Every structure is written in structure tokens, then in C-alpha cells.
Amino acid sequence: xxxxxxxxxxxxxxxxxxSASDAVDSATETVSDHDLMLxxxxxxxxxxxxxxxxxxxxxxxxxxxxxxxxxxxEDIAQTVFQRMLKYRHTYRDDGSFTAxxxxxxxxxxxxxxxxxxxxxxxxxxxxxxxxxxxxxHAGDRAATRDDHALLHFALGRLDRDDREVLLLSRFQELSxxxxxxxxxxxxxxxxxxxxRALRQLRDTYFKLQKEKLT
Amino acid sequence: MxxxxxxxxxxxxxxxxxxxxxxAEVRTHLASCPDCQREYSSLAQTLVELDALPAAKxxxxxxxxxxxxxEEEKNSAASIAAxxxxxxxxxxxxxxRWILAPAGAGVLALGGFLLGSRYAQPVPGxxxxxxxxxxxxxxxxxxxxxxxxxxxxxxxxxxTSERLQSVLATLDQKNPDQKVISDLIGSLALDPSTNxxxxxxxxxxxxxxxxxxxSGVLATLPREQNPLVQVAMIDFLVAARDREAVPExxxxxxxxxxxxxxxxxxxxGLAQL
Numbered sequence: 001x002x003x004x005x006x007x008x009x010x011x012x013x014x015x016x017x018x019s020a021s022d023a024v025d026s027a028t029e030t031v032s033d034h035d036l037m038l039x040x041x042x043x044x045x046x047x048x049x050x051x052x053x054x055x056x057x058x059x060x061x062x063x064x065x066x067x068x069x070x071x072x073x074e075d076i077a078q079t080v081f082q083r084m085l086k087y088r089h090t091y092r093d094d095g096s097f098t099a100x101x102x103x104x105x106x107x108x109x110x111x112x113x114x115x116x117x118x119x120x121x122x123x124x125x126x127x128x129x130x131x132x133x134x135x136x137h138a139g140d141r142a143a144t145r146d147d148h149a150l151l152h153f154a155l156g157r158l159d160r161d162d163r164e165v166l167l168l169s170r171f172q173e174l175s176x177x178x179x180x181x182x183x184x185x186x187x188x189x190x191x192x193x194x195x196r197a198l199r200q201l202r203d204t205y206f207k208l209q210k211e212k213l214t
Numbered sequence: 215m216x217x218x219x220x221x222x223x224x225x226x227x228x229x230x231x232x233x234x235x236x237x238a239e240v241r242t243h244l245a246s247c248p249d250c251q252r253e254y255s256s257l258a259q260t261l262v263e264l265d266a267l268p269a270a271k272x273x274x275x276x277x278x279x280x281x282x283x284x285e286e287e288k289n290s291a292a293s294i295a296a297x298x299x300x301x302x303x304x305x306x307x308x309x310x311r312w313i314l315a316p317a318g319a320g321v322l323a324l325g326g327f328l329l330g331s332r333y334a335q336p337v338p339g340x341x342x343x344x345x346x347x348x349x350x351x352x353x354x355x356x357x358x359x360x361x362x363x364x365x366x367x368x369x370x371x372x373x374t375s376e377r378l379q380s381v382l383a384t385l386d387q388k389n390p391d392q393k394v395i396s397d398l399i400g401s402l403a404l405d406p407s408t409n410x411x412x413x414x415x416x417x418x419x420x421x422x423x424x425x426x427x428x429s430g431v432l433a434t435l436p437r438e439q440n441p442l443v444q445v446a447m448i449d450f451l452v453a454a455r456d457r458e459a460v461p462e463x464x465x466x467x468x469x470x471x472x473x474x475x476x477x478x479x480x481x482x483g484l485a486q487l
Contacts (some may be wrong), residue, residue, distance in 0.1 A: 002466075037407065039317075045284060045287060045288050046288075047304060047448075048284060049281070052277075052280050056272065056276060056277070056280070057271065057272070057450065058269075060270065060271070060272040061269040061270055064270040067340065070270060070272075070273075073270070073272075074272055074273065074275065076274050077272065077276060078279050078280065079274060081283070082283060085283070085284070085287050100423075104274070147263060148267055148268065150269060151263055152267070153262065155264075162379055166264075169229070170264065170265060172260070176229075177407055192223050192225075194225065195224065195225035195228075197227075198228070198257055198260060199257065200262055201264070202257055202260040205260055205263075206256065206260075
């Protein structure tokens with residue numbers, strides 16, 4: 001019976017991997033993120049341009065899902081790179097650039113929510129019709145788009161902390177140890193929180209689908 | 215393995231980062247338990263759809279704002295370094311001023327005394343014959359001409375500290391006339407001392423609004439050899455928003471033999487203009 005469902009090990013559909021590979025220039029791929037950031041720390045500010053090109057897409061995608069708002073996501077992504085410049089001296093020799101970036105992203109998002117003085121409102125599915133749909137099979141595009149909108153809506157219904165841990169845990173380039181470090185909790189706690197968030201998302205998403213059908 | 219134990223390990227199986235062997239027991243249980251299959255399948259489907267959500271793409275403003283911010287940071291870092299370098303030069307210049315100015319004054323006083331004691335002789339008597347008078351007149355004319363040449367030469371060979379002082383003196387003038395402006399541009403173009411040229415450029419900053427000043431700096435830039443002064447000139451033209459400087463800055467950027475610092479400054483300048 002299990003075989004009737006798609007393989008649970010999601011392969012190339014990870015938004016991180018796809019978006020990053022779109023944006024990455026193969027010429028700069030040879031230098032690791034870590035080395036580029038060390039160069040920025042040592043005064044070669046132009047190296048931050050390479051890091052921006054590699055990572056701003058995935059970071060923006062994460063922030064859109066986290067906040068439910070494109071404009072807010074752009075503002076926060078901008079602030080993340082601003083802070084990278086401002087706090088470049090604090091980047092550690094043994095650091096992981098991606099983990100550091102999402103750590104900053106999480107902090108900047110928290111500041112954003114604090115400033116706006118309001119929890120992120122669940123995204124209205126009606127506002128998501130203009131989201132890019134890159135599905136190559138156009139036959140069931142409308143149905144797929146509806147599902148995407150419902151899933152966005154269900155994501156918006158999660159607590160922000162739950163949404164955060166769930167999204168971070170799906171980034172294949174982050175280990176659970178790094179996710180735990182970003183969330184400042186143990187690996188075990190991060191796994192439990194991510195799984196609990198997934199169950200909540202599933203419940204909400206399936207409920208919305210049933211409501212749509214009826 | 216019972217249902218509770220199996221469901222507790224769903225997170226590991228769904229994560230997909232554990233090796234197959236580590237999840238074999240869960241899979242065995244799933245194969246024989248319809249309830250756990252339903253639970254597992256619904257979670258797996260949710261994850262698949264979550265991962266399949268199309269990635270939102272940022273608008274062009276994010277990239278534009280990022281690079282504008284990066285340029286600003288580079289400029290501020292460069293300007294801090296340039297200001298520090300300039301401060302070091304000024305400090306050095308002021309030290310030389312204190313040492314050279316008294317020494318120069320002493321040398322001039324001594325020279326004046328020696329010249330005076332040599333040439334200030336009593337007027338010759340009236341009983342001199344015409345041939346001697348003519349010879350004396352010729353000699354005087356020749357001496358006068360030599361004196362003028364010495365004077366001009368001395369003027370041109372004033373010490374660096376004196377030239378620096380005369381440039382710095384113009385800073386106190388609120389509305390200097392065109393002669394002063396021309397002299398400053400001349401110093402910027404021709405003075406052999408880097409410090410004097412930098413000081414002249416500083417003195418020209420308040421008058422950057424005048425087209426003649428911008429043209430003068432722009433015309434001087436191609437002849438300048440010192441990277442420090444070149445960078446200062448580029449900063450001046452950028453600060454003055456002189457779009458006529460664009461072709462010259464492009465030439466510098468293309469010139470692979472130019473100093474890297476100067477080319478970077480020109481590149482930044484082009485981005486701002």
C-alpha cells in the first residue's frame with residue numbers, strides 16, 4: 001500500500017537545491033560559501049555579491065513561507081544581508097555560512113514581527129493566485145495551484161515557531177544539528193518540534209481540502 | 215514493534231537522512247498495519263506537497279538594493295581608509311612645516327646679509343671716463359638681469375612647507391578670486407609635492423560647484439601619477455557629481471596598467487555617477 005504513494009525521500013523538489021542551482025554561477029561554485037564569507041570578514045566585500053547570488057533566492061523563499069508576505073520577505077532578506085555586512089567580524093572560522101544566514105534570517109524575522117506588532121496573518125488563498133507555478137504539466141495546473149494555495153494557507157495557520165522549525169527541517173543542506181543550533185535547542189527537541197509541526201500542518205491541510213470538496 | 219513505537223520513529227523515516235537499515239523495523243511494521251500506513255502516508259503526502267511548493271522569486275528591487283548597499287559600504291570603508299591616509303600625510307606635512315619654516319627663514323636672512331655686504335658699495339666718483347661709465351652700466355644691467363632670474367628661480371623653488379602654507383592660506387578666504395582658484399588648480403597640476411597637491415585639492419572642495427574647478431581637476435587627472443592623489447581626484451569629481459568625468463573614469467577602469475586601488479575607485483565612481 002505504501003508503494004501507492006510517492007517515495008517519501010523527496011529528491012530534487014527541494015526548493016533550496018533547485019533555486020540555488022538556478023542562481024549559482026558555475027564559475028564561482030568552486031569557492032565554498034565558508035571561504036567567501038571569510039573573505040568578506042577580512043575586507044573583500046565584493047565576495048558578499050557571490051554569496052548573495054547563491055543564497056538570496058532560497059532565503060527569500062523561506063521568508064515568504066514564514067511570513068506569508070512577499071514584501072515583508074524582501075525587506076527581511078535585505079536586512080539579513082545588511083547584518084551580514086555589519087556583523088561580518090563575528091563570523092567564526094569554524095562556522096557554517098548557511099546556518100549563520102538562517103540564524104540571522106530568523107532573528108530579522110522576529111524583529112520584523114515585533115515591529116509590526118502583529119502575528120503573521122494567514123495568507124488568504126485568493127492572494128496567491130499570482131504565485132509562480134513552475135509545474136511543467138499544464139493539464140492539472142489549476143488544481144495544483146489550488147492545492148498550493150491551501151497549503152500556504154495551512155502553513156499560515158501554524159504557530160510561527162512551528163512553521164519555522166518545519167521549514168528549516170526540510171532544507172536538505174542543513175543538518176538537524178544545524179537546525180537545532182539555529183533554533184537554540186537540542187537535536188532531539190528540534191526533531192520532536194518538526195514532527196509535531198508536520199502533523200499539525202497535515203491536519204489543517206487535509207481539513208481545508210475536505211472543506212473545499214464539500 | 216508496536217504502533218506507538220513505530221509512529222515515534224516516523225520522523226526519522228520521513229526525514230530520509232537515515233540509512234535504510236535504520237528504518238527497516240518501522241517499514242516491516244508498516245507493511246502489516248493499515249492504521250499506521252494511513253498515518254504515515256498522509257504525513258508523507260503532506261511533506262511531498264510542502265517540498266513541491268513553487269519557490270517564490272524575489273523582485274528586481276532586492277538585488278538592486280543589495281548592490282547599492284554593498285557599494286555604499288565599500289565607499290564608506292574606502293573613504294575611511296583614504297581619510298586616515300590623508301590625515302597621516304597632513305601630520306607629516308605639519309611636522310615638516312615646523313622644521314623647515316624656521317630653517318628656511320634663517321637661510322634667507324643669511325643670504326640677504328651676504329648679498330648686501332657684497333653689492334652695497336659706495337657710489338663711484340664723478341671723475342670716471344665715459345668708457346668706464348659705459349662698462350659699469352653694462353655690468354649693472356647684467357647684474358640686474360641675473361638678480362631677476364635668481365628671484366624667479368627662488369620663487370619657483372620655495373620650500374614645500376612654504377608652498378603648502380600658501381595653499382592652506384586660501385582655505386581661510388571665503389570668496390577667493392579667480393586668480394586664487396587658478397593658482398590652486400596650477401598647484402594641483404604642477405606641484406612636485408604630493409602633500410601640496412592633496413592640500414590644493416582639499417582647498418578646491420568648497421568651490422567644486424564652479425565648472426572651471428571641475429574642468430581643471432578633470433583635465434589634471436590623466437597627468438597625475440600618484441595613486442593617492444588620483445583616488446582623491448576621483449572622489450572629488452564623484453562628490454561634485456561631474457558627469458563629464460564618466461569617459462575618463464571608464465578609461466581608467468579599462469586601463470589594466472593602472473593601480474588597482476585607482477581602478478576600484480573609478481569603478482565605484484562610475485556606479486555612483
